[in-house]
Amino acid sequence: MSLSDSKMNLQAGEKAEAMIFQGPHQAFEWMQLPIAELKQGEVLVRVLYATICTSDLHTFSGRRTGPTPCLLGHEIIGEVVAIGAGQVLDYHRQSIAVGDRITWTIYAHDHQGAMAALGLPQKSPDVFKYGHQPFDHTHPLSGGFATHCHLKSGTDLFKLPLSLSYQEAAPLNCTHATIAGALRMAGGLIGKNVLVVGAGMLGLSACAMTTESGAQAVAVLDINSARAAKATAFGATVILSDSPQLQAEQIASMGGVDVIIETSGVPEAMEKSLDYLNIGGICVWVGAVFQQRDLHINAERVVRKLITIKGLHNYIPADLDSAIRFLEKHHQDYPFHSLVSHTFPLENLGLAFEFAQDSKFYRVGIQTNKFSSTKKHK
Numbered sequence: 367m368s369l370s371d372s373k374m375n376l377q378a379g380e381k382a383e384a385m386i387f388q389g390p391h392q393a394f395e396w397m398q399l400p401i402a403e404l405k406q407g408e409v410l411v412r413v414l415y416a417t418i419c420t421s422d423l424h425t426f427s428g429r430r431t432g433p434t435p436c437l438l439g440h441e442i443i444g445e446v447v448a449i450g451a452g453q454v455l456d457y458h459r460q461s462i463a464v465g466d467r468i469t470w471t472i473y474a475h476d477h478q479g480a481m482a483a484l485g486l487p488q489k490s491p492d493v494f495k496y497g498h499q500p501f502d503h504t505h506p507l508s509g510g511f512a513t514h515c516h517l518k519s520g521t522d523l524f525k526l527p528l529s530l531s532y533q534e535a536a537p538l539n540c541t542h543a544t545i546a547g548a549l550r551m552a553g554g555l556i557g558k559n560v561l562v563v564g565a566g567m568l569g570l571s572a573c574a575m576t577t578e579s580g581a582q583a584v585a586v587l588d589i590n591s592a593r594a595a596k597a598t599a600f601g602a603t604v605i606l607s608d609s610p611q612l613q614a615e616q617i618a619s620m621g622g623v624d625v626i627i628e629t630s631g632v633p634e635a636m637e638k639s640l641d642y643l644n645i646g647g648i649c650v651w652v653g654a655v656f657q658q659r660d661l662h663i664n665a666e667r668v669v670r671k672l673i674t675i676k677g678l679h680n681y682i683p684a685d686l687d688s689a690i691r692f693l694e695k696h697h698q699d700y701p702f703h704s705l706v707s708h709t710f711p712l713e714n715l716g717l718a719f720e721f722a723q724d725s726k727f728y729r730v731g732i733q734t735n736k737f738s739s740t741k742k743h744k
């Protein structure tokens with residue numbers, strides 16, 4: 367399905383439908399919800415497509431603690447079907463209209479607040495994060511696994527390039543925006559050697575983006591050799607061996623590593639990869655978003671090698687803008703479309719989650735616009 371397909375409008379008296387997360391490994395509860403009146407600056411979208419992010423899977427399995435009940439799903443694209451009073455502008459200060467196909471920052475925040483002024487809007491105290499909020503009857507449509515999503519004022523909106531498919535566009539506002547943020551924090555990459563740790567969706571995005579940012583070599587480390595091999599289609603030039611000795615030789619022959627983009631969150635991989643950094647190297651950690659043991663790091667080595675370690679959680683709106691521009695330009699250069707291997711209807715969300723737990727799938731998609739309350743829910 368392409369974003370240029372025919373447009374839809376909100377029907378009078380239309381109700382929203384959602385699949386609500388009740389707790390780890392429990393059945394999702396189907397709910398019909400009224401569509402609340404929009405306040406000034408708010409937008410209602412009909413969800414066109416959503417993908418199950420790895421962090422949704424962590425919540426579903428209990429590895430990550432999330433509120434319950436909760437409407438999950440944050441990798442979402444939608445079509446604007448209603449707008450609150452007054453004019454609503456997108457990130458580029460262009461007017462939003464009914465019929466626009468959009469993505470949006472994973473969170474709404476106070477643009478005038480202190481954290482926004484610090485350049486850390488994702489940590490604003492009032493932040494409202496789509497797909498992560500406790501279920502609230504005053505604003506129930508807060509996630510992607512529903513027919514509609516109610517966007518708060520303070521959400522940065524972006525019109526989508528119509529050349530993208532649903533499957534390409536849905537992961538933009540989590541996966542690709544996070545990697546765009548990691549590249550921003552890593553600094554310039556021209557002529558540098560990059561190591562991407564973890565070859566899941568984030569890692570593959572990192573391979574393609576670092577390649578297009580001028581990296582000289584892009585090595586990939588993943589314990590799953592099939593996943594690691596897939597990275598060559600996304601620009602990776604070196605697939606690191608499982609053997610520690612061979613791995614060290616591969617790193618030495620490429621001239622060491624200047625930048626690490628760490629997406630796995632696996633302590634052993636985080637520790638090992640630091641050994642490969644050259645003097646002055648920068649490591650950006652984005653994968654460790656679930657509970658894990660403390661790391662063992664040799665501080666003297668960090669000091670003597672002038673190593674910088676940075677953490678990134680979520681991203682800033684400019685990163686989503688970078689990600690959209692990257693994908694618009696390069697979506698045909700890399701097989702992003704193929705990373706969403708299967709699409710389930712919303713009413714089969716539970717089945718989709720069980721299916722998505724198999725690590726051979728990068729993303730499973732949820733198609734919501736043909737939802738019918740007469741179907742069975744699993």
Ligand SMILES: [Zn+2]
Pocket residue numbers: 419420421422440441540541
């Ligand atoms: Zn995510």
